Amino acid sequence: MTTEGQADGRMGGWADGDPRPAISLRALTRKFKDLTAVDGISFDVQPGELFGLVGPDGAGKTTTLRMLSGVLRPTSGDALVGGTSVVRDPEGVKHRIAYMSQRFGLYTDLTVRENIDFYADLYRVPAAERPARLERLYHFSALGPFENRLAGKLSGGMKQKLSLCCALIHRPEILLLDEPTFGVDPISRRDLWLILHEMVAEGVTVLVTMAYMDEAERCDHVGLINRGRIIALDRPAALQKNLGGHMLAVRPSNGRQALDLLRAAPGVRRAALFGDTIHVTIESRERDWPGLEAGLRNAGVDLLDVHEIEPGLEDVFIQQVAAADAAEAAV
Amino acid sequence: MALSAQRLWAIARKEAIQLRRDLRSLGMAFVVPAFMIVFFGYVISFDVKDIRIAVFDQDRTQRSRELVQAFSASGRFQVAERLERYGDIEPMLDAGAVRLALVIPPGFQRDLGTGRTATVQAAVDGADANTASIALNYAQAIVSAYSAGVLLRATPRASPVVAQARVWYNETLSSSNMIVPGLVAMIMMIISAMLTALTVAREWERGTMEQLAATPVHPTEVIIGKLLPYLAIGLIDVSVAVFIGMFVFGVPFRGNPLLLVGMATLFLFGTLGLGVFISATIKSQLLATQIAMMATYLPSLLLSGLMFDVASMPWVLRIISNAVPAKYFIVVLRGLFLKGVGFSVLWVQGVAMVIFAFVGVSLAIRAFRKEIA
Incomplete structure (x- = not known):
């Protein structure tokens, strides 16, 4: 019938070691x-x-x-x-x-x-x-x-x-x-x-x-x-690194209110809610966080837990989507 | 891209396995055609038998009784009522108790004896014009046969001219001899198109087409592969239908069985291709079967010459009828069943079958897309 040279499935395309993409x-x-x-x-x-x-x-x-x-x-x-x-x-x-x-x-x-x-x-x-x-x-x-x-x-x-x-x-x-x-x-x-x-x-x-x-x-x-x-x-690790700044996982008493306050505050790059925890991205913990913490407490929000975390890919993704949407809106 | 028998066979085998496990399709493939041929064979009959008649014999003589006897001996009529008054005829016909009333006037025997014309009256229920005219024809035939006999007995020297009619091919003028071969064609057309109308649409609906489309399989391999199991079913169905025609309805089969297989194969390729074409175009099982039904049933029933004489239709319909494949296959079947003719006579239909098979399969292959949306 036909000789398609298909038996192995690896034929055709680029030879081994060829730098051209698959x-x-x-x-x-x-x-x-x-x-x-x-x-x-x-x-x-x-x-x-x-x-x-x-x-x-x-x-x-x-x-x-x-x-x-x-x-x-x-x-x-x-x-x-x-x-x-x-x-x-x-x-x-x-x-x-x-x-x-x-x-x-x-x-x-x-x-x-x-x-x-x-x-x-x-x-x-x-x-x-x-x-x-x-x-x-x-x-x-x-x-x-x-x-x-x-x-x-x-x-x-x-x-x-x-x-x-x-x-x-x-x-x-x-x-x-x-x-x-x-x-x-x-x-x-x-x-x-x-x-x-x-x-x-x-x-x-x-x-x-x-x-x-x-x-x-x-x-x-x-x-x-x-x-x-x-x-x-990019590589997953690089994507995480490129996120930049520091990420804090903050567990407030009132998630929704805290999220709104943080998003409106200066120095906050991004804030996103994951269940009852907010991931906040800021430039510098030492410089920016004390002011933000005080602002939250003044508004009556208690902070049950705060610790620094490595940004996960989920964070990267949400940040990238938000940035892309913002760029699109700006055009 | 070269075709591969291995891939074609893989498709055919896959389709056959699926068919084997699908009771509904199996029923449609094997039970429905046999049922249809028996059912239609009995229902669609132009033969008129045992018509109930009423007799109002005003003469009450030997001759008049002979005439009535001639009616009941014919097998066509059954004397159900004997009337005493002319006025009883109308209520009997109204009630549908009898279809025809035979009135023999007084002096019937006397008129016959003296060589004068004796008249009998037949009142027939014309509500069903078809049966009425057939009944009248029978009645006239019986009366004229009887009068010819009387005439011969009365004047033995004068031999009247008697036309000796002989019907060829369908000697008994039985309508099942005419209908059953045609039915085989119609049922094959409907069943095969409807069966295959499901095949491609089912792959789209179940999501298997996307996967199949991403393989190197060629559309021709898919279509021919899908047709093969149905072709086998179709040939089995034809054989069963022919056997039912022969042994249930007593229709003779006088032609060459191999010629039938060859012609049926071509015809099936055409109708199966048509079904796949509809299926690949519509992509919905329900809609595809409905359209396949419409596209096959009506033309095969009305324009194929199965029941209605195409030659007496308006020219537009006559032209359209030339594109109805069943028309040619019916000629083939009648020729093979009744006339026992061979390829030398049926080659025109053979050419039509080849064209039909080619067109059906080509349409199917062209309509098949290895593409989503």
């Missing part, structure tokens, strides 16, 4: 009628990197991933995935990648094994290599004992693992995952990350989206996306 977005844009879901975003993902695209619901994560997978045509701009343009050759891209959609996309009326076999056939995985690959995937995912169970009867976590198995059966060089840990229990979540790290260790490039920052620390690079735009892009 994924390169260039002013990638997608509009739906009036809405610009993805607004000219550009960034690179290096080969063998674990890249996290983080943003709230509706930020454009899924739209971006669909364009990178060749299932959605960009309105303008382009992206090179494994060196292949998603605009000029979307089908060519599909040989290189595995895409895992956010919604469970496998056949619920097929068994675990039948789903995996189906995808192995679609990617024309040679029969000789299948037993070894299958055993490895079962080892990772612990799905072996459930081989003959209908996919629809699996738990949420097992469904995601099965999706990952189907995505990995053809050994893609690039893995595009849309919120793979969404709605998954903590144990399965840890298992999924273990598999991803294993893949990265083998040289697979992984681009994963998420709505929460708590998993972003696991990534080599993080891109923050909001309203279709990349608002920050």
